[in-house]
Amino acid sequence: MPEPTPTFAEEMLTKVEDLLRKSAGLKVVTWDGKTMQYEDLFELRNKWRREVAQEQAKRNRVLRVDLSGF
Numbered sequence: 001m002p003e004p005t006p007t008f009a010e011e012m013l014t015k016v017e018d019l020l021r022k023s024a025g026l027k028v029v030t031w032d033g034k035t036m037q038y039e040d041l042f043e044l045r046n047k048w049r050r051e052v053a054q055e056q057a058k059r060n061r062v063l064r065v066d067l068s069g070f
Helices: 008-022 038-055
Strands: 028-031 034-037
Touching: 008 038, 028 038, 034 038
Parallel strands: none
Antiparallel strands: 028 034
16 A cells, blocks of 8 residues: 655645754755745744644544633
8 A cells, every 4th residue: 555645734744844954953954945944944834844744633623611701
């Protein structure tokens, strides 16, 4: 059985994680012609992790709804 092709979110997560590994110790990183702070890559990685988890149905869109005011 052939392996499933990775989704766009999975591909982006792989790219961001590779860039984080390759640029450890740097403050500014250039990626696809865009200059980013190293710390911003962590936020971007977390975004793509959430997307992948949602695609795999491991995480709900809404974690909690506060209905105490009703």
